[in-house]
Amino acid sequence: MPRCDREERWCGRRNSGVGDAGHHMNIPFDRRNLFQSLLGWAGLRRFLPPAGVASAAAAMPSPSDAGRRPGAAGGYILEGKEEVVRRDFDVVVIGGGIAGTCAAIAAARNGTRTALVHERSMLGGNSSSEVRLYPEVSCNHNVWCKETGILDEIHTEERVRNHEPYVEGLMNSVWDLVLYEWVLREKDLTLFLNTTVREVEMKDPSTILAVHGVQLGTEKKFLFTAPLFVDATGDGVIGYRAGAEHRWGMEARSEFNEPAAPDQPSDQPQMGNTLFFRARDAGAPVPFKAPPWIATFPAEADLVGRNHSDFTRGYWWIEVGLPMHQIRDNEEIKHEALRQLLGVWDHIKNRCAQRDKARNYGLDFVSFWPYKREARRITGDYLLTQHDCNNPRTHPDAIGFGCWYVDIHKPGGILARSRPNTKPSWEDAGVIPYAIPLRACYSKNVTNLLMAGRPISTTYAAFSSTRVLRTGATVGQGVGIAAALCRRHGCLPRELAANHAAELRHTLLRQDCYVPGYANEDPEDLARGAAVTASSEAPLEFREGDKLYPLAMPAAQIFPVSGGRIDAVELLLVSGRDDAVEIRAGLRQAEFVYDFRATTDLATATATVPPRWRGYVRFAFHQTVEPRKMYWIHLPPIPGVSWARFDDIFDAPSLSPAGCTAAERPGPTRWHPITRGTHFVMRIDPAQRPYGPENLVSGSNRPDRWPNLYVSGSLPAWVEVRLARRSTFNTVQLTFDTDINRHTRQALFRYPDCVKRYDILAPDGSGWRRLAGDDDNYFRRRVHTFDPVTADRLRIEIQETNGAAAARVYELRVYNS
Secondary structure: OOOOOOEEEEEOOOOEEEOOOOOEEEOOOOHHHHHHHHHHHOOOHHHOOOOOOOOHHHHOOOHHHOOEEEOOOOOEEEOOOOEEEEEEOOEEEEOOEHHHHHHHHHHHHOOOOEEEEOOOOOOEHHHOOOOOOOOOOHHHOOOOOOOOOHHHHHHHHHHHHOOOOOOOOOOOHHHHHHHHHHHHOOOOEEEEOOEEEEEEEEEEOOEEEEEEEEEOOOOEEEEEEOOEEEEOOOOOHHHHHOOOOEEOOEOOHHHHOOOOOOOOOEOOOOOOEEOOEEEEEOOOOOOOOOOOOOOOOOOHHHHOOOOOOOOOOOOOOOEEEOEOOOOOOHHHHHHHHHHHHHHHHHHHHHHOOOHHHHOOEEEEEEOOOOEOOOOOEEOOOOOEOHHHHHOOOOOOOEEEEEOOOOOOOOOOHHHOOOOOOOOOOHHHHOOOOEEEEHHHOEOOOOOOEEEOOOOOOEOHHHHHHHOOHHHHHHHHHHHHHHHHHHHHHOOOHHHHHHHOHHHHHHHHHHOOOOOOOOOOOOOOOOOOOOEEEEOOOOOOOOOOOOEEEEOOOOEEEEEEEOOOEEEEEEEEEEEOOOOOEEEEEEEEEEOOOOOOOOOOOOEEEEEEEOOOOEEEEEEEEEEEOOOOEEEEEEEOOOOOEEEEEEEOOOOOOOOOOOOOEEEEOOOOOOOEEOOOOEEEOEEEEOOOOOOOHHHHHOOOOOOOOOOOOEEOOOOOEEEEEEEEEEEEEEEEEEEEOOOOOOOOOOOOOOOOOOEEEEEEEEEEOOEEEEEEEEOOOOOOEEEEEEEEEEEEEEEEEEEEEOOOOOOEEEEEEEEOO
């Protein structure tokens, strides 16, 4: 596709439009016929003269008609009062929430001239400081699933700068500023804030030609043209106005056999919108006089099931939707949510049994822009269903992933006081990380329209998982990269998915995205196939802790096996029973570090736990296994017996072994991973060493089918990479560890496991010459470029981390860019 960066401006031109060639042209029209039509629409046709009778004024146009056009109410509008600006781009992203922002940055980074058009005055959408929904903590519900790429860059920088904790309702302008800065860094990205898109201009039924926008405060109208458009509006506005096929409401269970779907279909989706507030301690009593128009909650029973003990930051459950329409009735919903919010605050200040605790607190912020959950879902070539979330498959055109549970809120929100929203069981709502294909991210019938964020192609049940901010951000980055590749190949998204999926995956993985089921196969990466050695490496070790997990339900743990045998597994068990108990353990293989779907044991072993016992119990399996694979051991419920567990200290260096996952099975079939850095205590015979330097070139930058992490035995440490052949290179890419298993909430925080001080060196005669490095790093992904070097080796020397006692590095790549 040709590169476009033309700008045209014009003022005072009547009847402007855009032809197929993209040029301004005048379109004549019959002013009297239009006026008659408008009067008829307004019910005023009786004031028109009879047919065939023309007034003198109508027969002889007045010079004063110049610069006027008919208004919809029957009058006229003066033209030439606004500047009209035309801007042509390679891709136009409409919507500057976290999905649209990541899409625009990704497209621009890959050489595509990009416009980001956003109707608010700051970026971030639901996550911005005017709404204050933080990008949700996915790792609360799943393991080894933290979203990386552009979102991780932004999150990491924001935590370093922000003096407030990372908590729902407390997002502030530091977040806004980091988003703004990340956009400004991209030379190929132009930002249009306070610009709302009102119209979509079609070239033909399957092609968008342009979108028309109006900018608040500048008296400008914009005409944006491009070969490709991205709908990141949340509501699916662009797709809807372009005539794209879309879904709204809930499908019946019978349509796709989805467990979470209702028995009957409904054109009324049931999740609502939320307003947040912020309260601060004023150091002195702050009275609250309730306005007469707000809701009232006289007693605790009026807030049953709605925890309001922390009254500093608002609540997601102040949610209003049905019976109103979540898009058309947005203003009515906002007003009702405001009534409910102030009613809750009145309860906290004046009626709550614990109101003395809030005596000195006053409202510091109340949002007037709702956090939306619902969306039109634009239909693509692939429709993601709940089955994709519960039992994922690999997709060759995958561009992102999801890991939030199937989270359908109960209808009515806070208006249904007697029915608080309760989290569904993991058996019903649990997922494992699943791929989202490009085919679900472009319109089926409007061929140059991509989607990012909430409007992607899903059923309602799947949407309840994909709708969250972090999933939107990963999909946004993938869509932006796809748009750039479409420009490179001069093709549409459908053709890219069919013909260039491998290149799409290579680019995604190189730019720190996760494509479930696929590893690095980039032919340009010179480090593929390299031999890697290191100064030291850490063994697999399950540290002992002082916590116990009572075996009231089945429990299990996934672990990596580097060798070809599992002779025995020793579990640290504690029995409070007065009698000995025999336990039968099973051993199974896992496809991924989070995958407990296997139902067949490779082997079983039986052992006896003595009465009143605390110690290791040996289960002898004597099983030959595939090396460099994941396996898991599971136990049945055993009354009176516990399995020792270890929990990482939140925001401290991780001591729980990478790639190992503890789990419980609360229902009949679905295992629930225990999150936030927990493991059960065990020992494996023979000892395993899964954290060697060869992981740097294993093809992945996170735990998936293997831990894929190099962990040194001590600091300082070095790794040496011997390339397959002597090569010329000028770029080294490193992926460090910013804790793929946990999000931080801490203010002014750096991930302690991340490498801080390091050098990249190449051989120089009898020694080593420094090519690049950093003395104060805190980012996960670093790309260093330097003058070309020809060598068959390079070395990474790591002197210091941001707090951990060992170096942790996921991936090393080498390029001659």
